[in-house]
């Protein structure tokens with residue numbers, strides 16, 4: 001079972017990464033000029049009131065002290081209190097988690113649903129008309145910036161055809177999916193270009209592999225060999241690409257949620273930055289970092305389970 | 313015995329019109345092991361892939377000949393019939409088992425997929441059959457090895473595993489494309505012994521592709537020597553090694569490090585390099601490297617003819633060595 005020893009060891013390697021990220025986010029958010037207490041009090045800010053809030057949230061302490069305090073909270077499993085929302089940051093995070101998770105999951109799923117048939121079709125008709133058309137489409141997909149794509153989709157699907165809402169979220173699951181469709185499609189279209197190309201070339205490489213001829217020589221049909229032998233081999237390297245895509249989506253959620261008015265973590269982060277809500281900014285950044293690292297770890301684990309040759 | 317497989321004037325042509333394999337003919341009797349010998353690029357692999365119509369699509373084409381297997385012309389089978397023949401009629405094993413076995417599937421899974429293709433079997437039956445196949449090819453503790461992947465085997469065991477996977481299709485003819493080239497000498501001998509056993513015990517006919525006459529001497533009943541995509545000599549193994557009729561065959565024998573016949577003096581090589589498909593010489597393709605070449609060899613292509621009719625020793629040479637020797641003997 002030594003192949004799976006990394007399951008225990010890898011998470012340990014994450015600790016220094018998270019330390020680094022927490023320090024960077026701590027410094028960066030404080031490097032922006034401004035004061036959360038001033039934002040909170042607005043016109044009511046008097047020197048005494050400011051000092052009171054500073055004392056309440058430990059902002060009067062020297063910076064290294066504040067950082068140690070932040071770490072101490074972390075070890076207690078707390079992310080500190082939001083100055084603006086006046087609640088625990090963790091509670092805030094969990095509240096906003098669902099829309100972001102749904103958006104990311106939906107985008108990944110849609111991108112796979114787009115890329116899988118396109119890549120399969122292109123690979124199996126390599127050099128043919130379909131292959132060229134798909135290459136053209138993916139080139140276009142690579143060239144179009146996601147925000148432009150998003151605006152076009154809104155204009156077309158929401159404003160002209162009135163098929164989907166322009167922005168917002170919803171209450172029931174159906175409503176949520178309905179609202180998330182255009183944001184997910186925007187992200188998926190951008191992601192599927194690279195995904196289609198990578199999968200296509202992986203498929204073509206595997207179709208040239210010796211085991212393909214060997215299986216043909218045993219009387220298997222090309223169709224069977226394609227799905228049973230070629231596809232799993234081609235998917236192994238793609239799993240890591242999917243993880244990279246999720247990382248991209250985590251970062252992208254900041255922009256996309258703001259554009260489409262989705263009340264998720266990305267939106268929370270933007271608002272927290274504008275109001276200098278230090279604890280929330282640190283919390284969300286740390287959470288994003290942790291998710292990114294975990295998703296990539298998950299991809300590594302999956303790869304190891306599929307491909308017995310890989311050792312970590 | 314009437315042959316099981318007859319290849320008659322097989323010709324394989326590139327899109328540019330070059331004949332990579334030119335009018336190759338040979339036959340294979342049931343239970344026979346035929347050696348296909350020649351330098352790299354002489355067309356051994358192409359010849360055998362053509363039998364299963366596994367040539368690179370588009371690039372190469374079979375432009376002539378017949379391949380008779382069990383009364384059917386393999387070159388005229390429908391794709392469906394060809395699929396049914398592959399593996400079961402004519403199977404194939406390769407030089408490099410680590411790339412010819414799917415790395416993600418266990419050996420058992422890859423045998424099972426062939427067994428399933430050829431009959432409704434329960435999981436238990438498939439497992440029992442697979443275990444006995446691994447036993448047959450000499451893989452120790454077959455029960456456990458069934459669930460191993462190719463990379464968990466040593467080179468020799470991996471080759472055995474590939475043979476077992478091929479045998480799961482129950483082939484009648486097995487094409488072995490340099491099955492021992494990548495192995496060290498002791499393992500090589502074991503694999504050859506295994507193949508020889510399969511032939512003796514199960515009546516499997518084998519085409520043994522190799523460039524090593526030593527391998528041929530150990531195992532093959534008959535040998536066909538290929539040069540530049542053409543047959544230059546075909547004979548019973550002992551006959552060919554003792555009385556080579558083609559200068560090229562004589563050269564090959566002299567090149568053998570352990571040549572047990574005709575080898576006096578230091579190790580020799582055949583001067584020059586084998587021709588490439590683009591620069592095939594006219595006349596006899598071997599003439600630029602042939603020590604005995606005459607004017608006629610440069611212009612006229614020699615046809616394959618009998619040296620000794622009763623033993624089936626045939627050669628494509630204007631001045632075959634055997635006849636020369638016979639003539640010299642006559643003069644004395």
Ligand SMILES: Nc1ncnc2c1ncn2[C@@H]1O[C@H](COP(=O)(O)OP(=O)(O)OP(=O)(O)O)[C@@H](O)[C@H]1O
Pocket residue numbers: 326332350351352353354355356357358359368371372523588589
């Ligand atoms: N797809 C192809 N297109 C063009 N030429 C090819 C192709 N495949 C093989 N050839 C050429 O055909 C000739 C015979 O190749 P083949 O693989 O049959 O040789 P071989 O006798 O098996 O050699 P080796 O001992 O190296 O395996 C070579 O000159 C090779 O370059």
Ligand SMILES: [Mg+2]
Pocket residue numbers: 356357358489
């Ligand atoms: Mg070869």
